[in-house]
Amino acid sequence: MKLFALITVIITGALLLYASKDFPAWGDPLSPANNSELSRHYITETRVETEVPNIVTAVLADYRGYDTMFETVVIFVAGLGILAVLRQSPSAGEPLPVPRDRFQERDMITIMTCRLTVPLIQLFALYVLAHGHYSPGGGFQGGVMFGASFILIALTGGLSEALKRLSEQRAIFLAALGVLIYAGTGLLCMFLGKNFLDYHILSQWLPDTTAVKARYHAMLIVEIGVAFTVTAIMFTIYATLSSKGRMRGGL
Amino acid sequence: MIPSFDIVILIFLVVTAVIALTLKDLLASAMVLGIYSFLMCLLWAEMSAVDVAFTEATVGAGVSTVIMIATVYQTTRKSRD
Amino acid sequence: MEAFIANFNYWIYIILMMIGLFAMIAKKNLIKKLVGMSIFQTAIILFYVSIGVKQGATIPILPEEAVHPKTTAGETSHHNGEDGDAHAGELPEIDAQDYTNPIPHVLMLTAIVVGVGTLGLALAIAQRVHYHYGTLEETEILKQIQSGQ
Incomplete structure (x- = not known):
């Protein structure tokens, strides 16, 4: 098996290395990908069409919003899949293992440090989410950081402590709510007579906005939807995997 | 892009990838994979892909490592290869 | 030197990708296979991101x-x-x-987050397999399946 793998890998690698001499030079500003009309349009016209300085956020949430919506759905489905695989497994009914030594007890110092840092992490996560228009960040990063703060609580205070703050049912509800916010924004545009996720038209509903500002604000709304889903699913993945589907005990 | 920085990180990347796959202890393997992700994040920041680097720092180096360690804790720590 | 750097980058991407592919085929341990999958995935993402690099350009x-x-x-x-x-x-x-090409960044940003979803699902299945067979080694699982029939 090793030999077969080695032969396959060497042949594939050799072919790819042979193909690599046809690639454009690394970092060439005039390569086909960098010099395309689409790329130039995004760089020069985003500021006029959406007034968002961070081009990546604008392309993610507006121009390619349909793509991002289904990426959010993929995260949601992955979370549901993990729950389906482990929550129904016979291991979920097993009794908890007995603590092996005294290090299993929760330590005062880590719990207090966690209590001090978790609010700061959550505040920073909200900042990353809200400031995604002007700096690197956005729904995915802010959501993962918010989920990571719950994981930190689970690591220091035990899984039950974290589940008190974000229970399984509430997490699934939040994840579904995130997808609903995203798809709902799209449907609202359709309802008002434009294409799915065409945010221009929302200026009718958002008070005191032009068409450009409507796109600007709608991006924040869909990013919030993404953040809800990602937060809930990241925590659910950790809670399920670390407790073998029991949702008790944990690491 | 800074070429000298680039070369150093790329060499470290190959080294950490090989170490992560050869270690017999799965917990250590997961930790080295976390290092690999952080190096990758550094490389993307250097390639001026800041959003991608930020995502990799939170997802690849943070959550992935944690869930992998959770699985190793719940299953077994030893690997035969 | 310039030509060396240009090719060196691509060579390392291909080497990383092949390390990941080799691990996915040849390693017997299921967690090791997933480590290989992660390396394979990041190598491809790295290739995509590097397509957008422009000499002397700043962040988008x-x-x-x-x-x-x-x-x-x-x-x-x-x-x-x-x-x-x-x-x-x-x-x-x-x-x-003056600005790096943003399109590969957008495509790969979502790919990374989906990557953690697939990794989590794969780890969940690995835990389920470990519960049933008591091992994560592919050879032992196959032996148990064959002796069971």
Whole structure:
């Protein structure tokens, strides 16, 4: 098996290395990908069409919003899949293992440090989410950081402590709510007579906005939807995997 | 892009990838994979892909490592290869 | 030197990809296979991101002056906010060559987050397999399946 793998890998690698001499030079500003009309349009016209300085956020949430919506759905489905695989497994009914030594007890110092840092992490996560228009960040990063703060609580205070703050049912509800916010924004545009996720038209509903500002604000709304889903699913993945589907005990 | 920085990180990347796959202890393997992700994040920041680097720092180096360690804790720590 | 750097980058991407592919085929341990999958995935993402690199370009975030240009001394800036694109004509020129190509970044950003979803699902299945067979080694699982029949 090793030999077969080695032969396959060497042949594939050799072919790819042979193909690599046809690639454009690394970092060439005039390569086909960098010099395309689409790329130039995004760089020069985003500021006029959406007034968002961070081009990546604008392309993610507006121009390619349909793509991002289904990426959010993929995260949601992955979370549901993990729950389906482990929550129904016979291991979920097993009794908890007995603590092996005294290090299993929760330590005062880590719990207090966690209590001090978790609010700061959550505040920073909200900042990353809200400031995604002007700096690197956005729904995915802010959501993962918010989920990571719950994981930190689970690591220091035990899984039950974290589940008190974000229970399984509430997490699934939040994840579904995130997808609903995203798809709902799209449907609202359709309802008002434009294409799915065409945010221009929302200026009718958002008070005191032009068409450009409507796109600007709608991006924040869909990013919030993404953040809800990602937060809930990241925590659910950790809670399920670390407790073998029991949702008790944990690491 | 800074070429000298680039070369150093790329060499470290190959080294950490090989170490992560050869270690017999799965917990250590997961930790080295976390290092690999952080190096990758550094490389993307250097390639001026800041959003991608930020995502990799939170997802690849943070959550992935944690869930992998959770699985190793719940299953077994030893690997035969 | 320039030509060496250009090719060196691509060679390392291919080497990383092949390390991942080899691990996915040849390693017997299921967690090791997933480590290989992660390496394979990041190598491909790295290749995509590096397509967007431009020599001498900066990050794809425009400076504030390029989006909301400073108006003349008498006017305050929040006047601009009220009539959104009225000042579109006065925007300073920007050159597309000064900013990194944002399209690969957008595509790969979502790919990374989906990657953690697939990794989590794979780890969940690995835990389920370990519960049933008591091992994560492929050879032992196959032996148990064959002796069971």
